[in-house]
Amino acid sequence: MIDEISVRYFDNFGLKEPVDPIMIEGLPGIGQVGKLVAEYMIHMLGAEKIGEIHSIYFPPQVVLEDNGIARLARNELWFYRASGKDLIFLVGDHQSTSNEGHYLLADQYCRIAEDLKVRRIYTLGGFGVGHLVNDPRVLGAVNRAELQEELKAAGVIFNREEPGGGIIGAAGLMLGLSALRGIDAVCLMGETSGYLVDPMSAANVLTTLSKLIDVPVDPTKLNDRASEMEKFIERFVESNRVQKDEELNYIG
Amino acid sequence: MIDEISVRYFDNFGLKEPVDPIMIEGLPGIGQVGKLVAEYMIHMLGAEKIGEIHSIYFPPQVVLEDNGIARLARNELWFYRASGKDLIFLVGDHQSTSNEGHYLLADQYCRIAEDLKVRRIYTLGGFGVGHLVNDPRVLGAVNRAELQEELKAAGVIFNREEPGGGIIGAAGLMLGLSALRGIDAVCLMGETSGYLVDPMSAANVLTTLSKLIDVPVDPTKLNDRASEMEKFIERFVESNRVQKDEELNYIG
Amino acid sequence: MIDEISVRYFDNFGLKEPVDPIMIEGLPGIGQVGKLVAEYMIHMLGAEKIGEIHSIYFPPQVVLEDNGIARLARNELWFYRASGKDLIFLVGDHQSTSNEGHYLLADQYCRIAEDLKVRRIYTLGGFGVGHLVNDPRVLGAVNRAELQEELKAAGVIFNREEPGGGIIGAAGLMLGLSALRGIDAVCLMGETSGYLVDPMSAANVLTTLSKLIDVPVDPTKLNDRASEMEKFIERFVESNRVQKDEELNYIG
Amino acid sequence: MIDEISVRYFDNFGLKEPVDPIMIEGLPGIGQVGKLVAEYMIHMLGAEKIGEIHSIYFPPQVVLEDNGIARLARNELWFYRASGKDLIFLVGDHQSTSNEGHYLLADQYCRIAEDLKVRRIYTLGGFGVGHLVNDPRVLGAVNRAELQEELKAAGVIFNREEPGGGIIGAAGLMLGLSALRGIDAVCLMGETSGYLVDPMSAANVLTTLSKLIDVPVDPTKLNDRASEMEKFIERFVESNRVQKDEELNYIG
Numbered sequence A, B, C, D: 001m002i003d004e005i006s007v008r009y010f011d012n013f014g015l016k017e018p019v020d021p022i023m024i025e026g027l028p029g030i031g032q033v034g035k036l037v038a039e040y041m042i043h044m045l046g047a048e049k050i051g052e053i054h055s056i057y058f059p060p061q062v063v064l065e066d067n068g069i070a071r072l073a074r075n076e077l078w079f080y081r082a083s084g085k086d087l088i089f090l091v092g093d094h095q096s097t098s099n100e101g102h103y104l105l106a107d108q109y110c111r112i113a114e115d116l117k118v119r120r121i122y123t124l125g126g127f128g129v130g131h132l133v134n135d136p137r138v139l140g141a142v143n144r145a146e147l148q149e150e151l152k153a154a155g156v157i158f159n160r161e162e163p164g165g166g167i168i169g170a171a172g173l174m175l176g177l178s179a180l181r182g183i184d185a186v187c188l189m190g191e192t193s194g195y196l197v198d199p200m201s202a203a204n205v206l207t208t209l210s211k212l213i214d215v216p217v218d219p220t221k222l223n224d225r226a227s228e229m230e231k232f233i234e235r236f237v238e239s240n241r242v243q244k245d246e247e248l249n250y251i252g
Helices: A032-045 A099-113 A145-153 A170-180 A199-213 A220-251 B030-043 B099-115 B143-154 B170-180 B201-213 B218-249 C030-045 C097-114 C146-152 C168-178 C199-213 C220-251 D030-045 D099-113 D147-153 D169-182 D199-211 D220-252
Strands: A005-009 A022-025 A048-055 A061-064 A070-072 A075-082 A085-092 A120-128 A138-142 A184-194 B004-010 B020-026 B048-055 B061-064 B070-072 B075-081 B085-092 B120-128 B138-142 B184-192 C004-007 C022-025 C048-055 C061-064 C069-071 C077-083 C087-094 C120-126 C140-142 C182-192 D005-009 D020-026 D046-055 D059-064 D070-072 D077-082 D086-092 D121-129 D136-144 D184-192
Touching: A005 A099, A022 A032, A022 A099, A022 A145, A022 A170, A022 A199, A032 A085, A032 A120, A032 A199, A032 A220, A048 A099, A061 D169, A070 B020, A070 C199, A075 D121, A085 A099, A099 A170, A120 A170, A120 A199, A120 C097, A138 A145, A138 A170, A138 C069, A138 C168, A145 A184, A170 B061, A170 B070, A199 A220, B004 B099, B020 B030, B020 B170, B020 B201, B020 C030, B030 B075, B030 B085, B030 B120, B030 B184, B030 B218, B061 C220, B070 C140, B075 C030, B075 D099, B085 B099, B099 B170, B099 C077, B099 C097, B120 B170, B120 B201, B120 D005, B143 C097, B170 B184, B170 C061, B170 D121, B201 B218, B201 D077, C004 C097, C022 C030, C022 C097, C022 C199, C030 C077, C030 C087, C030 C120, C030 C182, C030 C199, C061 C182, C069 D070, C087 C097, C097 C168, C120 C168, C120 C199, C120 D220, C140 C146, C140 C168, C140 C199, C146 C182, C146 C220, C146 D199, C168 D046, C168 D059, C168 D070, C182 C199, C199 C220, D005 D220, D020 D030, D020 D169, D030 D077, D030 D086, D030 D121, D030 D184, D030 D199, D030 D220, D046 D099, D086 D099, D121 D169, D136 D147, D136 D169, D136 D199, D169 D184, D184 D199, D199 D220
Parallel strands: A022 A085, A022 A120, A120 A184, B020 B085, B020 B120, B120 B184, C022 C087, C022 C120, C120 C182, D020 D086, D020 D121, D121 D184
Antiparallel strands: A005 A048, A048 A075, A061 A070, A075 A085, A138 A184, B004 B048, B048 B075, B061 B070, B075 B085, B138 B184, C004 C048, C048 C077, C061 C069, C077 C087, C140 C182, D005 D046, D046 D077, D059 D070, D077 D086, D136 D184
16 A cells, blocks of 8 residues: 655765754745745755655645656655755645645654754745735744744744734644654744735745845845736736726716 | 644643542533633633643644744643542643544543543533523533433433434533443533623533532633623624614614 | 444344344435334334444434433444344444445445345335425345346336436445345335435335335334325425415416 | 455456556546547457456445446456557546545556556546537646657647646546556546547547557547537537527517
8 A cells, every 4th residue: 555655765865964954844835935935945055856755645636747747746855055054945736635634744744854853944834914915024933932032033023913823734733743853943924915926925034034044045036026026916906996097987 | 653642641640649530521612612611610720731632633733822832733631639529621722623533532532531530521512502592501411311310400401302413522422432431421511602602601501510510610700701791792782773773764 | 542333232132143134224314215114114023222333434423312311323233033034123323424434334234244144135215306206116226136036026116217326325335345245135215305204205115125025014104104294295285386376366 | 344445356367467568547537538438448349357446435335237236336457468468448437535545546556557567557538628629639648758759759749738737536646656666657638628528539539549559449439429429519509509699689
C-alpha cells in the first residue's frame, strides 16, 4: 500500500549537514502571501531542491508542467546555505483536502524540522481582512512567549483582536505541533484583502522576514510585481468609478 | 505518526489520588450551555488544570491566545478536591469535525473516566427549542433507569416527547459509551433557543448540578451575566417592536 | 481504542444452535419498507433479541428511549425458532454515515451470517418510483441466477428496466458481499413512492417473504396500518382537490 | 475485516505469461471517452476477462445486471494476446468516492502493472472544453519527457495552455504514481464538451491509440455511433433554432 505521506530526499542533499537551520514554510493560502514570499526567496537566493513530499491527502490529481509532463501534486523542500545559518524552504502545490490530513501533514513537516535539527520555523501566510489594504501590516503569532520581543522590534504587530479565529492549515498547525517537539516557531501573516493574489502584502512579509533571519533578499522584483498589481487595481477601481459616474449621469 | 488522540497529564496531577471522583463534561454545543456551566464552576471553585487532550479530529487550526501565543486546539481536564468527592472537569475548544471522530473522542473520555475510577459522569448541554424561553427547564437523560429518581427529586424533567431526536456529540455519546464500561452517566440539558449563547439556561443547569453533587457554587456572576443578556434581549425585542410600530405609522 | 464495529451476543443465545437458519435484514431505508416488515415479523412471531451491533459508522448520537434512558445507536440481531428453519433478524436504528462504513458494516453482517451458517439471506427494502402506487409490486434481485425461478413463482418481479441504478446500502451490498462468502442472498423491494413510510408496500413484501420462507405471519395489523395510511392519503388528496376547486371558484 | 481494495485473478489467467504487455485504462470520466474506447476495444478484439477489483472506496451499492443478478460495483482486468505485445485493459463501473481512495486505487492499479511487468500504461480520458467541438483533437500528457516525440508524430497535441488544471482521477494519478515505479505512462484525452457521452471524441482517441500500439481495431461501429450522436445533436440544435425562430415570430 502507498504511504499516506512520503518524504524523499534527493541524493544531492546527502552530502550536506545543515548548519543551525531555519525552516521557512510558504504553502498555498490566503492571498498566496506565504507562497509568494517563499518561492521568491528560493528564486532570488538560488536555493537548491533537496526533496519532495507526496501524500494521499493532497487533491487526487496530477499537475501538468509546461512541457506536457504530468507529475503528482507535491510539496517540496529546498535548501540554501547562508553564512552560518542554513535555510530549509517548504513550498508546494497544495495543502490537505481533509481535516485529519492537515494534522498528519503538519506533523510530518515538524518531524522533518526535528530530523534536520531546525532551530526555528517561520510559517508564512496571509491575514484576510475582507477589504483592500493600502499599507498592509505584518501580523505575528508565536509558539513561545519569549519570541515576541524580537518580532516586535522588527515591526511585527501583535494585536489581541487579530486574528480572532485562529490560524488555519499548515501555517497554524506547525506552530502548535512544533511546540510539542520543543522547536520554536513564528507565524508571519501579511494583511491582505483575501480576494486577490497579493504581492504587496508578500513584499512586506519578505522585508520583515529578511530582517529577522538576517539574510538579505533583493525585493525589487516582488516590489515591481506589487506595483503592477497596484496599477491594475487602480485602473480597475477607476474604471468602476467612471462607470458609476456615467450611470449617475444617465440617471441625472 | 502523530496519535489520533493524545492525552497528557501534567506533573501536578501525579501526586493526587482522586477520591470517588465525579466527571463533569462541558464541551461546546447548543447555546454553549454546557461550556458555560463547566467553565464557570472551574473558575469559581478554583479548580486546577491537570491535563490536555489533542486530536486530529479537532478542526485543523491553532487558537490564538490574548498574548499572541498560538496553541493547538485542545480539550482540557481540570481537578477540584471537594470534601470526600473530587471533581474532574472536561472542557475545551472544540468537538470532533467528523462522525467517526465523535465516537473515538467520546470513548477516550470514557476511558479517562474509567482510569480515574470516576463513579458518575455528568454531561452538560443545551436543548434547543427554536424560540426564546422565559424560564428554561433542565431536561435529563440517564444511562441506567435507577438514576432517574434522584434527578426527578432535584427537579430535572424527563419527558418522553423531548428531545425526540436523541442527543448528538460528546454529551450524548458519553452516556452510551460509559454504560459499556459500567459507569453511571447523566446528561443535564438546559432548555435554550439555540440561537444565542445562553447564560440564563446555564444558571439553571448550574443550580441543578450543584444540588445533585452537593458542591455549592455561588451562581451570582452567572446570574449577573444572565440578567445582562436578558436586558440585551429585551432592548433588542423592544427596538424591533418600536421599529415595527414606526413602520406601521409610516404606512398608515 | 473502541472497535470500529462491535458485535455482542447475549448470554441467552449461547445455548441455541441455529438450525439451517435464514437471515432477514430490515434496516432503515426507502419508505422504511424493510424495517416495517422485519420489525413486524419480530413482533408477531415473538422473536427474541440475541445480540447488538455498535459502530463508529453510525451517526454520533444516542437514542432516547421512552423512559428517558439514552443508549447508543445500534443494530440488533433477533432469533426465532421455526420448525426446522430458524430465523435471524437484522434490524436497527441507522445505516452507515460514510461510504466506506457501508461496506465495512455490510461485510460484518455477512460474516455474522457465515458464522451462524445462514443458508440464505433475505434483504428487504423499498424501491422508490416517485409517485403514489396503487398496488405496489414486489421487485427482486438475487446474487445467483438459479435463485430466480423460485422467486418468480412467488410473484416477485424481475424487470431489466428496474431498478436501473443499482441497490444502495446494506440491502444491496449484502447481496454482493455474501456471494464472496458463498451464501445465497435475495433482495425483495416493495414498490413505494419514496416520500412516505409505506405499510402498504411493506404488507406486500411480508406476504411474499412469508410464502417464500414458509413461515406464516398474520398480516392483519400491518394491513390495518396500511388501510389507515390509505385513508389518510385519500383524505389528503381529497382535501387538496377541494382546495384547488375552491381556488378555482375564487378565481372564477 | 474486508480488504480496502481486493484484486482477484481468474484461473484462466494463471496459464498465461503476459508478453511485453501494455496496460490500457478506460474508467468512467468526462464524456465517458476513456470508458468508450477501452470497452469498445475489448469487445472488438474479443479480449478475455482475467480479474476483478473490489473496493470500499467505490460507491456503496450493487449493480443490477440485465438478468436480475446483483453484483458488487467493481473494476475489471481484461487480457488480449496480440502478436508480440499483450494488452491488459482496466475498465469498470466507478472511480473512488473519496480523495484518499483515488490515490489508493490508482496506486493499486500501478502495482498490478508492475506485477504484470507492463512496459507502458495508456490512460484514456476526456478533456472537457464546455462547448460542442466539431473535430475533437486528442491531447496528451506523459510521465517522462522522452515519450512526447512518438506521440506528437501520431498527431497528439501537447499544448501548454491545456489542460491548465491538471488531470483528475485515475487517468492522471496513474501517470504520477507509475513514474515512482519506473513505468512509462501516457494519457490520451479526447476533446469533448463534457456534457454528453461522446463517441466522436472516443473514435478519435481510438484511432490514435490504435496507431500508437500498432494493434488495428476496426472503428466502424464506434464511428456509426458517433454519426448517430452527431445526427441527434444536429436535430436537437435545429429544433432549438426553429423554436427560437417561432418565439421571435410570436413576439414579432
